[in-house]
Amino acid sequence: MLADAELDKNVFVSVKGVEASLKGVQRPRVRTYNEQDDDDGAEEEDQEEGDVVETRGRPPRSRRTSEKQALIDAEHAKAEARKKAKAAKAAQKKQRAEAAPPPQPRQDTVFTSRDVEQPARQAKQLQQRDSRIPTMVVRPAAHSNPSEYPQERTREPVEDLRQIQIARHVPTPASTQARGTMSNSSSNWRNPAPHFNTGSASEPPRPRGINNNPLPSRIHVDLRHTSSSSSPIQQSAARARDPVRTANRRHDPSLSRSRSRSPAAGDKRARSPEDDDVRVAQAQKTNNHSGRPRAKDFDDTTQELISIACEEMRCLLAVHQGFPEHLEAADMVKASWATACDKVEVSMALTPDVAKIIARRESQFRGEVKTKLSSITEVGLGFESGHNKATLRKNRQLAEDLKEGFGYCYKGFSPVLAERTGIYKAKIIQQAVNQVWFTNRRDEGATHPDLFGPVFPKPAFALILTAIECCVDEWATGVKTPVPFTSADYRSVYLDHLNAMDAFEEGTAPRNILGDILKRTHDIGRFHSGAQPLAPQASTAVLSQAALDAAIREYDEGHAGSGDEDEGDDE
Structure with a gap:
């Protein structure tokens, strides 16, 4: 019992000590809006420390949160104001559009016959003001009175521009009577054109044309324009179906031209009668x-x-x-x-x-030629596919030997230049020609004998050699790598082949070796396509000369025998 009492006493003492220690801890102070802080920096310190603000009837919040919300509300208010201003502007624009009068249809004054009233007004509008071109001065005749014409400009030096204006725009009484009314505008002081009135002084001067001829009061413009269709597309289609030819238009006065002939073009050559069928x-x-x-x-x-x-x-x-x-x-x-x-x-x-x-067929054609030769080159020149070092070394060496001295052009290829034979007779060349232009009888080489025969053209032969070299370049690393057949890279190679062929033809001109090679290339290619050869063959349907002689002899003998029989019948 004593032990239990002492234990309870110790626990009570410890609890009292804990309570005493807790009393020394300061709890966070809660303020209200009614309290005011005498210290000026107390509000800023509380805001930085994040003091809790207790509101009446609302949950507590911090000052930082309230300031952010105020900024968000201000942005929303500005956005609403912009929307209202934009809507008001659109409403004003719509109101102005509704109040505006409807657009009037445009008058067709180009393709219709009409009378142009008052052409002088239009001529006056086209007149250039302040022209720097000097006006031609009309000199008086010998029998005329010099006082009737305007006086010449004084040649005395003047000090300012106003003196020039006064000297040019203050005429003498004699010149005023001769010239009539003159404009006092300062814009025409440089080159005032002289005006001469033939009538009374009260009649205004009539505008004149380029050749100093008076303009009429009315001009009639007669343009024949007949529309057979409603839309321009239908009109163009109708002209394509039933065209009006230039030859018929020139000889038919009833057909009017859409525009006048250019004076610099001159008369052109008349079309031939067979052109009317086009x-x-x-x-x-x-x-x-x-x-x-x-x-x-x-x-x-x-x-x-x-x-x-x-x-x-x-x-x-x-x-x-x-x-x-x-x-x-x-x-x-x-x-x-x-x-x-x-x-x-x-x-x-x-x-x-x-x-x-x-x-676009230019680059497409060269790419097609190179693609067709790519598979032929691998087998025809002896390249091998593989990844071991020996195969890669062999392919690299073979590519170098073939490119040295155009080795792929020889039928008997050898790494040694002196041992090569059969230039321009390599089998791969004929195979490439057959594959590109003589695949079948409908291919371009067979259907265009005037271009590809009877002697195969040298530019086409050089193009095949250039494409073969491009295919050889694909094996330069030992592994086949695509190389584009572009004009920037292989135009110079193409020209080198043409120059080499020209030199070879010139050097072997007495024997015509290159001509025989090209003719044989065309003949083999045409035979490969299945087309008929170009050389005409003797037809078996034509009678021989012996058969013709026998027929003539038989006719002569029969004609003589028939005459004797007729004499016997008469007897």
Whole structure:
């Protein structure tokens, strides 16, 4: 019992000690809005320390939160004010638009016959003020009175501009009677044109034309304009279906011209009678495409012309210049379009969009040639696919040997230059020609014998050699890596091949070695395509000379025998 009492006493003492220690701790002071702090910096210190503000009937909050909310409310108020101002401005604009009178239809004063009233007023509006061109002075005749004409300008030096104005605008009485009324405006003091009145002094001077002829009071403008369709598109379509040719327009006085002939153009050559069979058309778009121009965006006639022109462009690139400059490419586009119009017998102007479509065939054609030769080069020249060091070393060495001295042009290739044989007779060259232009009888080489035969063109041959070198460059690292066949990189190589072929042809001119090689290349390519050879062959349907002689002999013998039989019958 004593132990329990002592334990309770100790616990009571410890609890009292804890309470005493807690009394020494200061709790945070809570203030109200009614309390005022005498210290001026007390409010700032409380705001920095984040004192709690007790509000009546609301939960406590800090001063920092209230200031942020005030800024947000101010921004909202400004936004509402801007919205109201914008709405008021839109309402005013709408009100002004409703109050404005409706727009009047524009009068057609261009394509109708009309009478121009008071042309002098329009001529006066076109007159230039303060013109610096000196006016031609009319000199008096010998029999006329000099006092009737205006006096010449004084040549005495003047001090200021006002003296010039006074000297020019204060006429003498004699000159006033001769000239009539003169304007006192200071804008015409430089070159005042002299006016001479032939009538009374009260009649105002009449404006005159360029040749100093008086303008009439009325001018009649007669323009014949008949609209067969309601819209400009329908009118252009009607003109394309039933065109009015230039030759008929020149000889038919009933047809009026839309505009006068240019005086600098002169008389042009009259069209030949066979030109009347050519239809006149205009390129029309059936689909408004926002990107680059496409052939399918045009009508059927234009698509046909574009297809033929693109084929002609590819042929011109092959037989004339594989890497043309900008002006040469533009001439090729025009020539190919003219050839297409001649084939279809349609006269259609070359538009910029159509020209872009045809011009894009230049890079597309070279890329196609290089793509077709890429697979042939790997097998034909002996390159191997692999990743081991020996294969990579072999491919790099082979590429270097082939490019040295145009080694890929020789039929008997050897790393030693002196041991190479069969220049321009490599099998890969003939395979490339067959693959590019003589795939079948409908290919370009077979359908255009006038361009590719009977001797294969040297520019096309040089283009094949340049494409082979581009394919060899793909193996320069030992692994096949794509190399673009661009004009900037391989135009110089193409020109080197052309120069080498010209030198070879000139050096072997007595034997015509290059001519025989090119002719053989064309003949083999045409045979590969399946087309008929160009050389005419004797037809078996034609009778021989012996058969003709026998028929003539038989006719002569029969005619003589029939005469004897007729004499026997008469007896």
